[in-house]
Amino acid sequence: MDFTLDSEQTALRDAVRGLLGKAYGSSEDRRTVTKTDPGWDEKTWQRLAEMGALGLPFAEEDGGFGAGPVEVSIVAEEIGRVIAPEPYVEAVVLAGGLVAAAGTAEQRAEIIGALAEGQLVPAFAHTEPGNRYSEVPTVTATKDGDAWTLSGVKEPVLGGARADLLIVSATIDGGTGLFVVQPDASGLTRTSYATFDGGRAAHVAFDSTPATPLGEPGADQSDVIASAVAAAQIAYGHEALGAMAFALETTTEYLKSRKQFGVPLMTFQALTFRAADMYVSLELARSTVTWATLVQLDGGDDAAVLEAASRAKLQVSKAGRHIGQEAIQLHGGIGMTAEYSVGHYTSRLTAIDHALGDGRHHLTALSKTLDDHEAVEPLP
Amino acid sequence: MDFTLDSEQTALRDAVRGLLGKAYGSSEDRRTVTKTDPGWDEKTWQRLAEMGALGLPFAEEDGGFGAGPVEVSIVAEEIGRVIAPEPYVEAVVLAGGLVAAAGTAEQRAEIIGALAEGQLVPAFAHTEPGNRYSEVPTVTATKDGDAWTLSGVKEPVLGGARADLLIVSATIDGGTGLFVVQPDASGLTRTSYATFDGGRAAHVAFDSTPATPLGEPGADQSDVIASAVAAAQIAYGHEALGAMAFALETTTEYLKSRKQFGVPLMTFQALTFRAADMYVSLELARSTVTWATLVQLDGGDDAAVLEAASRAKLQVSKAGRHIGQEAIQLHGGIGMTAEYSVGHYTSRLTAIDHALGDGRHHLTALSKTLDDHEAVEPLP
């Protein structure tokens, strides 16, 4: 059992932190970037690619770098520290993860390498309006000979308009299939808009849109989706850890430096105790999220990873709300302003909370598994 | 709409406060009384009877004083302020309430007058071991000609051993009946023991024990039970208000007078803010409980009273835990000791919380009625 980074991992962290620290040295840098489409910085994305960060989770034979969940978690956490708007979890971990897991050798060769090099940014079109956290898509796939078409609506699809390629979940006979849709496919309409955390999402409509099955045509990919979603939930957990750590640091600094009634705010015990509680929330979340990554790394059965991801997401949901809300409250008015950083962290934590199942969603799932175990045992 | 006591009600409050203040002038007085059976003071009970407090809710023709729920609430709150161990809610509101509502004229004449005079203390045997908050008793009533017998176990029955008369709920054909059992009935065994709040409860076993139907033989008394239970829930709410108010006052006094690190505890803002939150909890609970009493007074339909009682009990459950736990915590070590008063208040609040449905029980009930209303409207 070991919770420490090795020297290569530390070097990766320092490199990513250096790169992102330059790109988003101030809160204003991020605002500038998020103000114009696609809501993130293509140059920063390229630099991440050059550093190898975009290929980390993929096998070398697919064009990746053969690293693992720990390396992914390092990048995600640094993304979170500066709340970089680049779609690391969305494009690499989630959409890329689906291609790596379900794609044919040709598809992997075509997509993964380009993704790793920053040349191709895919998005996973999965969420549907009015179909909250459902596992049964309303988008349907129809087969005619060897040709498949999709019909229906996905929304909000994160990065859906900018995406060079859409991976789409759709109902097929016998389950849920995954499909690749090209940006210029007929019958495809994508309407982009801003999300509250500075990102972009799209309304994506399919009207008999030609699509290529990802992997074996007609196969039920529900398990693949569940696994990729779990990996993304854990990576989001790390992104949230980075964001929460920064929000707490900023709050702590503010309590030290800001004076009111002639004394620093940290003179007021009611405030410092609340900062202490924020620290408790952060450390508890850090423990669970890191553990979930190690469960992934351990390569145990899928069910164990799914459960660990749920546990991490629940803990992050609680911690994110607590820290996000308190960070603003302890700042007072300035915490409400867009010019100051802390509110953006609260925004981003809110977005992460509600992506891929919020805390209550995961709590409900976990509360149905109480009979499976006597006590929760973290170590094998 | 009026939330103030009239002059007669104020006089009643002052009289009861005076009486109980003498009986339980110190925490030690109460400890002395609760140490020996029956766990309360027969003389204080007599004095309450002489003052008319025991006959308040009953019609004059039954031997009562024809007052209403507000007068009952005044007595209950004063009971709570000193956590007097006398079984006011249990014997008068609950057991007495059942007799008044379901009893025949003869039964009412026989029981209510004696109860009001302090000569007869009844108990309601309703709770069953391993049958949590169930509305279907496992104790059964069997009819043989005009004679009825009961079999089964009730436990814990508050004041069950000292009771001069037991009112017992039992399953009959077509519902739940109520029965009167004399203390010397054959096949009746009562085993008394102490409860954590200084009271007494009993294991009460019926083995073909002769019993007289309360009211019409064979009638389903479920609605009568629900109404009497609702009245007792509201009265318990007032008892809890008295206890919470005192617990907060004691805590506040302690924060003012106790010094640590050379300064009074109230210098520590983290502590005074928590006292402020206790005040908020208390006032919110006071509003809901008082309102429930007015709903009773208003004489609207039974369903409205039952709902109001649930709402009051939920609010009291939350407030009682909050205030009870914080009162001890803000006192520190001394709050843990039996010689000091505050822990006994926490004990009593815990007992009230779990009697007649705890907060979660009532929350579950209320969450099934969301469709019945657009918003909760307090005023008719």
Add this chain to the structure above:
Amino acid sequence: MKLQLSDEDIAFREEMRTFFTTQIPQDIRDTVAARRELSKDQIVRSMQAMNAAGIAVPNWPVEWGGKDWTPLQRHIWHEEMQLAGVMPPLAFNASMVGPVIAAFGSQEIKERFLPKTANLDIWWSQGFSEPDAGSDLASLRTTAVKEGDEYVVNGQKTWTTLGQYGDWIFTLVRTDPDVKKQAGISFLLIDMTSPGLTVRPIELIDGGHEVNEVFFDNVRVPAENLVGEENKGWDYAKFLLGNERVGVAPVGSTKRTLAQAKEYAKTAGAGGTSLLDDPLVAAQIAELENDLLALELTALRVVANSADGKPHPASSVLKLQGTVLQQAVTELWVDLAGPNALATGAADGSDVPDLARVATTNYLNYRKASIYGGSNEVQRQIIAGTILGLRG
């Protein structure tokens, strides 16, 4: 004790309900129901409709358009307004500067300002807060130096809500720097078109623009615009802030928003199923309803018992718990919207319900509720100090 309203109050409630649900333009109420921001024009039309009916400023002296209502009637007026989705009369006019002018202003200044203030012909902004003052309002630094029959004002105000619409601004300015900080403050009315006065928007975290900074660079203000006496401004401010706290619990609007959330939940589950069938969602809503009931009843206790003019001690609970629940309901909305909550910027053609799109901007925006107008920390300080006597 009794539960019912008097017949008179029931009739009054009915009258208010009818007025607010029929006499306020529907587009305004629709915007509120959509949880969207009202435009300046809508706010003006709404208040003017109330003023035309004589009920925009009931808390003012009768001679200036006030009503001799009981505290309970004023409460009913306020609640019915919120339940009907009507924005209360602009607080800067109706609850802040108006009462101060009516109480402390000269006859001339009353005549000059009160009618236009009641009718929102003048849009007032509030110039109290300053960047370095925070909750320590009295440490303000904006100065007003008397030169002849003018004051020359220099300094900066901030958190000026809706200042972009302001015609005039009422300010606290330091007129005597050499005395205890509370003693050297005056209450000055300033025309916002005056040379040297600039308004700079502050963008908030929800992307909206509702607060501003206001800069004063040698702004010359006629001395006749002083309210009351020089250096007595702190007394007037305390009077104003005291008014502000009465009936501050936003019970009616939270109640309406919660009922609306419950309605939304009925089809917000996967495939249009009801989220009320999710026991955890149902329990959360039931608990919020119960907490809100307790708050409403507390507000009723306060108004029922404050006929003698003394504020009821429980009134300080209202702002604190009022914002707690207001924020809890905005958080519930985000939970109900779930992943659809991300569609903040969606326009026509989106399949995400509009109420899901606005959920998070409202949530983020209402984080302010526990900060502005006396933060929850200040409220706890008041309860601990004033009610419980715990003075650190």
Add this chain to the structure above:
Amino acid sequence: MKLQLSDEDIAFREEMRTFFTTQIPQDIRDTVAARRELSKDQIVRSMQAMNAAGIAVPNWPVEWGGKDWTPLQRHIWHEEMQLAGVMPPLAFNASMVGPVIAAFGSQEIKERFLPKTANLDIWWSQGFSEPDAGSDLASLRTTAVKEGDEYVVNGQKTWTTLGQYGDWIFTLVRTDPDVKKQAGISFLLIDMTSPGLTVRPIELIDGGHEVNEVFFDNVRVPAENLVGEENKGWDYAKFLLGNERVGVAPVGSTKRTLAQAKEYAKTAGAGGTSLLDDPLVAAQIAELENDLLALELTALRVVANSADGKPHPASSVLKLQGTVLQQAVTELWVDLAGPNALATGAADGSDVPDLARVATTNYLNYRKASIYGGSNEVQRQIIAGTILGLRG
């Protein structure tokens, strides 16, 4: 990074598990499982069984019976003990006075006390707290005045846990009243059978007797019973309190108690139905399990990363959150027991399950957990001050 324990640690865990589940007398483990109080005899037998196996005082120097375990192994030892329902070695002996004597005592005093301390042949009591000191331990007033080769001790200690069983008491006494309060304190060992020493029980709110007052009325103590140097006692106390905080999160016992509560819930519903079918109960248990997992993992992070001897910053989270969850589980038990929880005093013949009867006494008793041994307020102070650098 990796998840698995090393093979060595897995073997160690297995060894501990086997020991604790087979070598500790069953009656002791049954009493813990019944959530009842252990008798003095049971506590002694339990610790002596561990000492016989050489694992009662692993944190001591090896020459005095300690083990050269890694922090992780010590954690495993502690967890397996709790999971098996075994009470940890008496803290006053094993974690408090033993390490102090081993670190600061003379060779003579070590030989005299350490073996008997490890074997619980001497039952130690702790004499630190005083009635007027509270969390401000150093303001203690009990005095020890040197007269020849004796100290004469006068004063009072309080909150002396299980003092009724004590053979000896280790005390902090004031030996120099004229210096800064921390500088005049000494660490003195006192035979509890000494004339002038009396123990008075303090009844707690759960009706139990586990703490005491200890009075010293001219108690004469041989000067050789002084540990280390005179007036250095505060340093030893800080060393002791520092030890006390390591591994203080009662993860294992809370985990066992929660698992037991879940098992109990399966038949605790009306008519013997499962309360796990109640979604609110199930969610509460699932959330507690998840919170407890986070706590356990935090404890593991701390032990895994503290091999270099420096305490991990997150360690201060453990006591705070450990007691929060410990108390939450005792509250859950009362909720599960429901109205049956009132049957506290029921004896044979009762139909209420024994675990329901003890639910509330445990709940009330464990309110102490957030007060004793450094209250949660003190823990927050440490986190804010030491970790976050927020110093008021």
